[in-house]
Amino acid sequence: MNISGNSLRLVKRRFFFYPLILAALFIGSLVILAWRRDASVVEAKNYNSQPSRSSSVTLSIAGGSSQSGDCQAIQEMIDSLPDTGGEVFIPAGVYTCTKPIVIDRDNVRLYGQGPDTVLRLADGANAPMLVLGQTEPAPTVTRRDIRVSDLVIDGNRANQPDECWGGDCANNPIRNNGITLRRVSDALIARVTVFRARSGGLVSECGCQRLIIRDFTSSDNQFDGLAGYETENSSFSGLRLHDNQAAGLSFDIRFNNNFFSDVIITGSMKVGIFMRDSRDNTFHDLQIRNSKEHGIFLAQVDEDTTTPAAGNTFIRGVISDSRQAGLRVNNESCVNNLVVAFQFSRNGEGCISGAITGLVKAWDIDCPMTSKQEY
Numbered sequence: 489m490n491i492s493g494n495s496l497r498l499v500k501r502r503f504f505f506y507p508l509i510l511a512a513l514f515i516g517s518l519v520i521l522a523w524r525r526d527a528s529v530v531e532a533k534n535y536n537s538q539p540s541r542s543s544s545v546t547l548s549i550a551g552g553s554s555q556s557g558d559c560q561a562i563q564e565m566i567d568s569l570p571d572t573g574g575e576v577f578i579p580a581g582v583y584t585c586t587k588p589i590v591i592d593r594d595n596v597r598l599y600g601q602g603p604d605t606v607l608r609l610a611d612g613a614n615a616p617m618l619v620l621g622q623t624e625p626a627p628t629v630t631r632r633d634i635r636v637s638d639l640v641i642d643g644n645r646a647n648q649p650d651e652c653w654g655g656d657c658a659n660n661p662i663r664n665n666g667i668t669l670r671r672v673s674d675a676l677i678a679r680v681t682v683f684r685a686r687s688g689g690l691v692s693e694c695g696c697q698r699l700i701i702r703d704f705t706s707s708d709n710q711f712d713g714l715a716g717y718e719t720e721n722s723s724f725s726g727l728r729l730h731d732n733q734a735a736g737l738s739f740d741i742r743f744n745n746n747f748f749s750d751v752i753i754t755g756s757m758k759v760g761i762f763m764r765d766s767r768d769n770t771f772h773d774l775q776i777r778n779s780k781e782h783g784i785f786l787a788q789v790d791e792d793t794t795t796p797a798a799g800n801t802f803i804r805g806v807i808s809d810s811r812q813a814g815l816r817v818n819n820e821s822c823v824n825n826l827v828v829a830f831q832f833s834r835n836g837e838g839c840i841s842g843a844i845t846g847l848v849k850a851w852d853i854d855c856p857m858t859s860k861q862e863y
Contacts (some may be wrong), residue, residue: 559585559607560754566591566598569622573597578639578790580604588616588653590623602679607639609664611647614655617685621670625661627694635676641666643685645710651687661803663687666709670804671774673697682707689732693717704727713753713760714739717744724748731755735762735857736776739769740789749773753804759785762796783807783835786825788816796821801828808833813841 495720511531529628539718556598565576573595580601583610590803591598603860618641621631649655653662669675669692681706682689689706691714692699699722706729713729715738716722724746729736736753741767752775753760760776761784763769776783784807786797796819807814809828814835817825820843831854832839839855 500685503771508694519836547742547748558583559587559589563589564599565588566593569596573633575599576606578605582606584608584610584724585615586610586613589618590619591634591636591760592619592622592631594634595738596633597635597637598639599635599637602638603640603681605639607643608642609648611644611651612650613636613644613655614650614664614686615689616664616668617641617643617682617861618667619662620668620675621668621694623670627671629675630671630695630697631675632673633675634672635678636667636680637676637678639680641680641682641685643682643709645684645686645708647654649684651710651800663691667691668693669696669699670694671696672699674699676700676705677702678784679703683707683709685709686716688712688738689729691715691717692719692722692802697721697846699723704728707731709733710859712736713756715739716743717741718744720744722746722767725750727751727753729753729756731757733757736760736779739766740764744768746770751775754778756780759783761785763787763797763800764789766797766800767774768799770801770803771805772803774802774807776805776807777809777811779810779812782808782812782814783810784815785818786816786822788821789797793838796820796823799823799824801826802830803828806831806833807835807839810837813837813839815840815848817842817847820847822847825849830854832856 550655551811558840562576562578576598578600583606594724606615620634621627622629637687651657651663653660653664662782665688666679666684666685667690671694689709690704696719701724712732713732713736714727718741735758736756745771751771754777756779758780759782762777764787789795814832815827825848827850828850829852833856840850842848
């Protein structure tokens with residue numbers, strides 16, 4: 489084969505440029521990756537950092553004086569925000585509330601100084617502490633982008649006579665919870681503690697979507713630490729729920745497609761987790777200890793076989809020292825629930841118990857065969 493001088497030079501030039509082209513592509517990809525990394529860091533910092541005071545509407549009540557008008561001032565600050573929303577900062581102190589704080593608008597952030605900011609329900613207030621969304625019996629508008637963080641709520645339940653706002657649950661279905669979310673989407677509750685609420689610690693209801701509840705502690709509430717109804721596609725993480733008078737977690741009425749991780753439930757006076765009419769929820773890294781009844785209780789609503797707790801997944805956890813079963817599946821309609829990599833110990837009525845056998849698919853289960861159990 490005969491190659492001319494010009495052809496040879498052309499081949500050499502092509503081979504000379506190939507490494508340069510490859511090097512340029514490699515350097516370009518590094519630049520793009522670095523830009524994406526920096527952008528994601530900035531986005532995370534913007535989402536989690538405290539807002540600058542220059543861009544905030546700042547509430548300042550001297551020392552948190554525990555006067556009955558404290559929370560009215562907070563409400564007035566929220567109501568005075570511009571139509572585009574804004575932020576209300578609550579300095580350290582104890583703020584006594586005779587009425588609930590209501591955030592019935594979009595794009596609002598309410599935040600305090602962590603454990604040093606305490607909202608306390610006044611004796612005899614007979615009301616919820618914080619409501620996100622409309623207060624009508626059936627909300628008609630979805631509220632969006634509400635954030636509450638870095639504060640403590642004391643429901644003062646010993647001095648509240650009734651479970652519902654104003655007393656009569658037939659006239660006002662809103663319970664006297666620490667936090668109530670009603671038809672709210674894309675909301676965040678972070679680094680909040682609720683205790684001693686007359687009803688539940690935190691309750692989502694009436695069609696909530698894409699909530700993020702993280703680093704949330706709830707204890708000594710009259711009913712559940714956290715309850716969810718008509719809530720979907722939401723994320724719950726870093727939950728610490730202890731010594732609640734009913735369940736640590738309670739779900740009912742189309743509570744579907746939600747995700748939980750890093751959850752510790754201890755000392756529930758009834759069950760650790762109660763579920764009905766709840767489908768396709770996933771729980772990772774779950775600890776349930778010292779429940780007075782079952783660790784987890786799955787059921788249908790009364791005799792309605794179309795409302796089971798079905799298709800839920802529990803991955804990696806411990807259930808111990810329940811007085812009854814570690815996990816109880818109470819109805820034959822509660823099918824396709826999956827339990828993987830769980831340790832059961834010292835549960836009074838065994839590890840997994842069902843209305844019939846075969847309701848739970850279980851893999852990698854540590855279950856001492858010392859008492860009755862069928863799954």
